[in-house]
Amino acid sequence: MAARKRMNRARLRPPAVAVSSRQPSAGLGVQRIHLGDCHVIAEPEGLLAACLVERLGETGLVFVARSEGRAARLHRAARALAPRGAAVALLPGWDCLPYDRVSPSRAVMGQRMALAAGPPPGLLIASAETIGQRLPRVTERLRLARGEALEAEALRRGLLRLGYALDQRVDEPGEAALHGEVIDLWPAAGAAAWRLRLEAGCVAVIQRLDILSQRSLGEEMEALELGPASEVVLAADDPLLEARPPGLEHGLAEHAATLIAPLDLLPQATILLDAGAEAALDQRRAEVAEAFRTRIALGPAGSPPEALHCGEDLLDGRRVERVAEGEAAAPPRFAEAEDPEAAFLDYAEAQREAGRRIAIAGGRGRGARRLAQRLGAAVPVADWPALQALPPGGIALIEADLPGFEAEAASLVPYASIRAAGGAGRDRGAEALFAASARLQPGDAVIHLDHGLGALECVEQVDAGEAQVDCLRLRYADATQVVPFDELDRIWRYGAEAEGLSLDRLGGESWPKRRAEAEAAVAAGAQALLGLVQARERARAPALRPPPEAYARLAARFPHDPTEDQAAAIHAVLGDLASGRPMDRLVCGDVGFGKTEVAIRAAAVAALTGHQVALLAPTTVLVRQHLESFRRRFEGFGLRIEALSRLTPPAEAREIKAAMARGEVAITIGTQALAARGVRFRDLALMIVDEEQRFGAAQKEQFRRLRQADGLHMLTLTATPIPRTLQAALVGLRELSVIATPPARRQPVRTIRAPVEDALLAGALRREARRGGQSFCVCPRIEDIAPMRERLAGLVPDLALIEAHGGLPAAEVDAAMVRFAEGEGDVLLSTNIVEAGLDVPRANTMLVFRADRFGLAQLHQLRGRVGRGRARGVVYLLTGPEARIGLATERRLATLEALDRVGAGFAISARDLDLRGAGDLLGEEQAGHLKLVGLELYRHLLDRALAKARGEAPPEAWSxxxxxxxxxxxxxxxxxxxxxxxxxxxxxxxxxxxxxxxxxxxxxxxxxxxxxxxxxxxxxxxxxxxxxxxxxxxxxxxxxxxxxxxxxxxxxxxxxxxxxxxxxxxxxxxxxxxxxxxxxxxxxxxxxxxxxxxxxxxxxx
Missing domain, CATH: 3.90.1150.50 (Transcription-repair-coupling factor, D7 domain)
Structure with a gap:
C-alpha cells in the first residue's frame, strides 16, 4: 500500500511547464512561471481552465486557443470554475465561410455584439480564427418593460434594423413572432425565449417561452433587452430593411462607421497564446486572403480582408505569453472497474493522504452526495477558489459538469466517470409519431368521407344565414366545395400533396367504390390480425432479469445521462424482457438520439443471464462499429462478442459459427449473413435489428427464419417512422417506444442551400480540417466521383481524401469507411452509401453535390452523419448552376432547410411520406388499401374493424x-x-x-x-x-x-x-x-x- 501511495504522489504532481513571455520592443525571453498551486499547462483542459481562473485578478487576460472547439470547451470549464460575478467570456467565430453567400447565425452575431457593447470581461477566450476578426461596437438596444407602451409597427421596424428574423414561431436566438397582442422574442445573445402580452397597448407580462411546446412558462421578468442579431445594424430608412440579403455581413466595413479589433476590448490585458495558436493565426490570414481572391473573381465580394481582419501586427504592443505543450495526470475512468465506487474510494483515500482536496463534479443528485458522504462530510462549493480554501484532504461537491484533472492542491473527478445511469421516464407510443403528420396545410390532399379525394385550398369565411363562419374550401376534379364547421370531422388528411394526384369528381362513382373496397378489405383482414394479437398475448418466453450488480456496472459505463425518452425506452425494454412473454418492441428515434444504448442494455440483460444475442445491421461498417462499441462496454465481463460479415475471413467465420452453435459466443453482430441457413445458435433469446428500414423484403424473409424460434425476444430500431414499420404497433402486434428528446447539448445541424463554387468547396473543407474535424463530400452517382476527385485535388491538395462508392470492390468500400470512421483522412468522397449508421464523431461538415437528386429521407439521414459531437455540424446542399430544379424538388430542399431544429426527424419523415406517396414506400401488398384512403382514414377503418372483430360495437361515423x-x-x-x-x-x-x-x-x-x-x-x-x-x-x-x-x-x-x-x-x-x-x-x-x-x-x- 505504501508503495502504491508513493507511486500516486509521483504520478499526480503536474510537471512545471515553460512559458515564454514577449514584450514587443525586446527579443524573445523564456522564463518559468508558477501560478499558485497550478501551472499554466496545455493539458488536461480542466486544469488549464483552473489556471486561467487563478489569474482573473490581473488587469485582464486573453487566452487564444488553437481551435474553436478547444476555445468553447475551455470557456465552459472556466465559467464553471470562476467565482460568482467573475466575467469570463467567449468570442465566437462566424459559423460560415469567409466571403460566403450566407450570413453567420444570429446567435453567433448576437454574442459577438453583446461582448463588444458590454463591459470588458476579466477573461476573454477566443480561437486563433476569431481573435483577429474586427467587429462593430454598437450600443443600440431595444428595451421592453412591463407597464411601458409598445407600438407594434415601431417594434417591427426596430427588430428588422437589428437583424431579427420575423417568423411564425420562435425556434432559435435572433427570431421574433408578432401575433397582435402576443409577441414572442428570443434575444440574439440570450439563453431563452420570452413571450410578451400586451394590454391596451402596454406590455402587461413577460414570461419565459418553451420553444418545443410554444407555450409560456411561469417564470416572469420585469424587462427584456434585445441587442443586435446582426453585425450590420441598418438605418431606419435603409432600402435593405424589409429584405435584408443573405451574406450582407461580409461587406460589414461598408455599413459600419468604425470597426475594432477584439483585443482593443481589453487594451491592458496579457495575451496567453495556446500551443499552436501562432501557426493557426498565420493560416487564418492566408485562408481569408485566398477566399477573397476567389470570390472577387466571380463578382462583388464584400469588404477587403484588411478592412475586416487584423494583419500580422495583431500582437504588436501587447504583453504576450506562450504556453508550451505539456500534460498532467487525469483521474482514471472508474466506471470501467469491476466495482466503480470502490475504485473511486480507494483513489480518493490515496489523494487525501497526499494532502489533496477531492471534488466530485456534476454532483447534483443524491448518488453523488451519498458517495461523498462515505468519505466524510462533503462541502458544496461553487468555484475553484472555494475548493482551494478547503483544508487539505477536504471533500467537496461541485454542481457543474467538468472534465477531470489532478493538481497539486486538488483533484477533480467527474461523477459521470463513477456513477450508474439513471432511471425511467414516461414511454411514448404511436401517437407521438403521428402528431407530425396530422397537421393540415394548404395544398394538402384530403379525403372527405362523402366526396372523396380533394385538395385543401384555403380557409374561407362564408355567410351562413345570419352569421359568418369559417369553411374549408376543397378543390375536386370538376368543381370546388366548401366544408362547414359541423363537417370538419369528416375530413381526413390523405398524406400527400395534391399536386400530381388524380382528384375525385363531386358526385362521381369512383370514391364510393374505393371506400367500400377499402372497408371490406380491412374488415376481412381484421379477424386474422386479431388472431395474431391474441396468439402473441398467449405466447411465453424466458423471463430475463440480469444480476443487479453486473447490470449496474455495465450501465455505469455509459458516459452520458440518458434522456427522459431514452430512459423510458430502456425501462420498457427491461419490463418486456422480464414479463415472461416474447418482447416485440419497435424503438423509433431520430439519428443520433441514442437507440444504440437501448440495444446495449437489452443485450446485457440477455447475455448476463446466460443466453445468446443476435444483432443484425444493414452494413458491414455499422457491424464493425457495433462490435467495437459492444466490446468496449462489455470488457471485463467474460462475454465473448463476435462479428459475422463479408469482412470476416472464411476460416474465422467457420470457427465463430461453430462457437455460436456450442453457445460460447454470447453476442453476435452481423449483416443479413447472420440469418443464413448455415448459422445456428444454442440458446438464442434476443434478436436486435438495427436500422430496420434499410433492409429489403428478401432480407426480412431471412430474419423470419430466426424468429420462428419459440420464446425469442425481438427489438427493432429505426430512425424512419413510416407506416411500414408502424402498422404492427398500431394493431397491438408490437410495442412502440419513441425517443424524441435530443441528447444534452446536441445542437441542430445548420443546413445551407448554395450553388457549387470552388471557393465554397475549398473553404468548407479547410475550415473543418482546421478545427480538427473531418468532412463528407457526397455525390449522387458513381460517375460523379472522378470529376469531383479531380476538382478537390486541385482545390485542397493538402487534405487526405478517401473514396467509398459502389464501383469499388465491397471489401475495399468497407475498409475505406472503417478507416475514415477511425479518424484517418480529412475528407470521405462517396455516394450515399454513408447514410446508414456511420458514426464519425469528428465529422462536422458535409457537402452534398447535386442535392436535388436525393430524396428527403436520404438527405435527412445524410445530415445525421455530422454534428454528432459537441461541435455544430453544417450541411451544404449544393446544386449546379445549370440544373433546373422542379417544384417538387424545390419543396424537398426547402423542407430540409426549414426543419433544421434538433429532433426534426419525425416531421421530416412525415413530409417525406407526403412528398413521395405511401404506395412507393410501402409496396403494393402492404400499402394497397392504405393508398386508396390515406394513412389517417386507414387507421380509423382499421380501429373500427378490430373493434368489431373483438365483438365490440365500433363507434358510428356521424357529425x-x-x-x-x-x-x-x-x-x-x-x-x-x-x-x-x-x-x-x-x-x-x-x-x-x-x-x-x-x-x-x-x-x-x-x-x-x-x-x-x-x-x-x-x-x-x-x-x-x-x-x-x-x-x-x-x-x-x-x-x-x-x-x-x-x-x-x-x-x-x-x-x-x-x-x-x-x-x-x-x-x-x-x-x-x-x-x-x-x-x-x-x-x-x-x-x-x-x-x-x-x-x-x-x-x-
Whole structure:
C-alpha cells in the first residue's frame, strides 16, 4: 500500500511547464512561471481552465486557443470554475465561410455584439480564427418593460434594423413572432425565449417561452433587452430593411462607421497564446486572403480582408505569453472497474493522504452526495477558489459538469466517470409519431368521407344565414366545395400533396367504390390480425432479469445521462424482457438520439443471464462499429462478442459459427449473413435489428427464419417512422417506444442551400480540417466521383481524401469507411452509401453535390452523419448552376432547410411520406388499401374493424349538426398566417371526431397563450367545438337555437325533439342556451340512471 501511495504522489504532481513571455520592443525571453498551486499547462483542459481562473485578478487576460472547439470547451470549464460575478467570456467565430453567400447565425452575431457593447470581461477566450476578426461596437438596444407602451409597427421596424428574423414561431436566438397582442422574442445573445402580452397597448407580462411546446412558462421578468442579431445594424430608412440579403455581413466595413479589433476590448490585458495558436493565426490570414481572391473573381465580394481582419501586427504592443505543450495526470475512468465506487474510494483515500482536496463534479443528485458522504462530510462549493480554501484532504461537491484533472492542491473527478445511469421516464407510443403528420396545410390532399379525394385550398369565411363562419374550401376534379364547421370531422388528411394526384369528381362513382373496397378489405383482414394479437398475448418466453450488480456496472459505463425518452425506452425494454412473454418492441428515434444504448442494455440483460444475442445491421461498417462499441462496454465481463460479415475471413467465420452453435459466443453482430441457413445458435433469446428500414423484403424473409424460434425476444430500431414499420404497433402486434428528446447539448445541424463554387468547396473543407474535424463530400452517382476527385485535388491538395462508392470492390468500400470512421483522412468522397449508421464523431461538415437528386429521407439521414459531437455540424446542399430544379424538388430542399431544429426527424419523415406517396414506400401488398384512403382514414377503418372483430360495437361515423346562428371563424388579423389557420381547423377536426371537449379547451388555452385573448368570432368557434363534442357524446344529432328556444334531436329519432324555451338574441345568450339544454340532458340522463338503479334494488328486495 505504501508503495502504491508513493507511486500516486509521483504520478499526480503536474510537471512545471515553460512559458515564454514577449514584450514587443525586446527579443524573445523564456522564463518559468508558477501560478499558485497550478501551472499554466496545455493539458488536461480542466486544469488549464483552473489556471486561467487563478489569474482573473490581473488587469485582464486573453487566452487564444488553437481551435474553436478547444476555445468553447475551455470557456465552459472556466465559467464553471470562476467565482460568482467573475466575467469570463467567449468570442465566437462566424459559423460560415469567409466571403460566403450566407450570413453567420444570429446567435453567433448576437454574442459577438453583446461582448463588444458590454463591459470588458476579466477573461476573454477566443480561437486563433476569431481573435483577429474586427467587429462593430454598437450600443443600440431595444428595451421592453412591463407597464411601458409598445407600438407594434415601431417594434417591427426596430427588430428588422437589428437583424431579427420575423417568423411564425420562435425556434432559435435572433427570431421574433408578432401575433397582435402576443409577441414572442428570443434575444440574439440570450439563453431563452420570452413571450410578451400586451394590454391596451402596454406590455402587461413577460414570461419565459418553451420553444418545443410554444407555450409560456411561469417564470416572469420585469424587462427584456434585445441587442443586435446582426453585425450590420441598418438605418431606419435603409432600402435593405424589409429584405435584408443573405451574406450582407461580409461587406460589414461598408455599413459600419468604425470597426475594432477584439483585443482593443481589453487594451491592458496579457495575451496567453495556446500551443499552436501562432501557426493557426498565420493560416487564418492566408485562408481569408485566398477566399477573397476567389470570390472577387466571380463578382462583388464584400469588404477587403484588411478592412475586416487584423494583419500580422495583431500582437504588436501587447504583453504576450506562450504556453508550451505539456500534460498532467487525469483521474482514471472508474466506471470501467469491476466495482466503480470502490475504485473511486480507494483513489480518493490515496489523494487525501497526499494532502489533496477531492471534488466530485456534476454532483447534483443524491448518488453523488451519498458517495461523498462515505468519505466524510462533503462541502458544496461553487468555484475553484472555494475548493482551494478547503483544508487539505477536504471533500467537496461541485454542481457543474467538468472534465477531470489532478493538481497539486486538488483533484477533480467527474461523477459521470463513477456513477450508474439513471432511471425511467414516461414511454411514448404511436401517437407521438403521428402528431407530425396530422397537421393540415394548404395544398394538402384530403379525403372527405362523402366526396372523396380533394385538395385543401384555403380557409374561407362564408355567410351562413345570419352569421359568418369559417369553411374549408376543397378543390375536386370538376368543381370546388366548401366544408362547414359541423363537417370538419369528416375530413381526413390523405398524406400527400395534391399536386400530381388524380382528384375525385363531386358526385362521381369512383370514391364510393374505393371506400367500400377499402372497408371490406380491412374488415376481412381484421379477424386474422386479431388472431395474431391474441396468439402473441398467449405466447411465453424466458423471463430475463440480469444480476443487479453486473447490470449496474455495465450501465455505469455509459458516459452520458440518458434522456427522459431514452430512459423510458430502456425501462420498457427491461419490463418486456422480464414479463415472461416474447418482447416485440419497435424503438423509433431520430439519428443520433441514442437507440444504440437501448440495444446495449437489452443485450446485457440477455447475455448476463446466460443466453445468446443476435444483432443484425444493414452494413458491414455499422457491424464493425457495433462490435467495437459492444466490446468496449462489455470488457471485463467474460462475454465473448463476435462479428459475422463479408469482412470476416472464411476460416474465422467457420470457427465463430461453430462457437455460436456450442453457445460460447454470447453476442453476435452481423449483416443479413447472420440469418443464413448455415448459422445456428444454442440458446438464442434476443434478436436486435438495427436500422430496420434499410433492409429489403428478401432480407426480412431471412430474419423470419430466426424468429420462428419459440420464446425469442425481438427489438427493432429505426430512425424512419413510416407506416411500414408502424402498422404492427398500431394493431397491438408490437410495442412502440419513441425517443424524441435530443441528447444534452446536441445542437441542430445548420443546413445551407448554395450553388457549387470552388471557393465554397475549398473553404468548407479547410475550415473543418482546421478545427480538427473531418468532412463528407457526397455525390449522387458513381460517375460523379472522378470529376469531383479531380476538382478537390486541385482545390485542397493538402487534405487526405478517401473514396467509398459502389464501383469499388465491397471489401475495399468497407475498409475505406472503417478507416475514415477511425479518424484517418480529412475528407470521405462517396455516394450515399454513408447514410446508414456511420458514426464519425469528428465529422462536422458535409457537402452534398447535386442535392436535388436525393430524396428527403436520404438527405435527412445524410445530415445525421455530422454534428454528432459537441461541435455544430453544417450541411451544404449544393446544386449546379445549370440544373433546373422542379417544384417538387424545390419543396424537398426547402423542407430540409426549414426543419433544421434538433429532433426534426419525425416531421421530416412525415413530409417525406407526403412528398413521395405511401404506395412507393410501402409496396403494393402492404400499402394497397392504405393508398386508396390515406394513412389517417386507414387507421380509423382499421380501429373500427378490430373493434368489431373483438365483438365490440365500433363507434358510428356521424357529425352533429349545429344551427346556433353565431359568427365562428379565425380572424386573419388575429392569426395572419393561413397555414396556422388551416392547421387549427385540422386539429379541431381530430378533436371533434373523438368527442374530446377537454382537448378543445386545451387547444383554446394554447391559442390564447400564443396569440392573446381570442376575439369574439374565435371564442365562439371554440364554444361551438365544445358544444359539438358534447353533442357527440350525448348522441345529439341536431341542435338548433332560435330567438325564443333551443331544440335538440337524438340520433336515430326521426320525430320528437327536446326543447328549452328561453329567449336568446345575442351570440353569448345563444351559446349559453345551447349549453343549458345540453346540461339539462346530462341531468336527466343521470336521474334516469339513478331511477333504474333504485328499481333494481327494489326488485332485489
Amino acid at each position: 352533429p349538426g349545429l344551427a346556433i346562428g353565431v359568427d365562428a371563424y379565425v380572424p386573419p388579423g388575429h392569426v395572419p398566417e393561413e397555414a396556422l389557420r388551416v392547421s387549427l381547423h385540422g386539429r379541431l377536426a381530430g378533436l371533434l371526431r373523438a368527442g374530446d371537449a377537454a382537448g378543445v379547451e386545451a387547444l383554446e388555452d394554447e391559442m390564447e397563450d400564443r396569440f392573446g385573448p381570442a376575439p369574439a368570432p374565435l371564442a365562439q368557434l371554440f364554444a361551438l367545438a365544445r358544444i359539438a363534442a358534447r353533442c357527440r357524446r350525448l348522441g345529439i344529432e341536431k341542435l338548433e337555437v332560435g330567438p325564443n328556444a333551443a331544440a335538440a334531436r337524438r340520433r336515430g329519432q326521426e320525430t320528437g325533439r327536446l326543447l328549452l324555451r328561453r329567449p336568446s338574441t345575442t351570440p353569448e345568450e345563444r351559446l349559453a342556451t345551447a349549453e343549458a339544454l345540453l346540461a339539462s340532458l346530462v341531468k336527466a340522463r343521470a336521474g334516469a340512471r339513478r331511477e333504474r338503479s333504485s328499481a333494481r334494488r327494489r326488485a332485489a328486495r
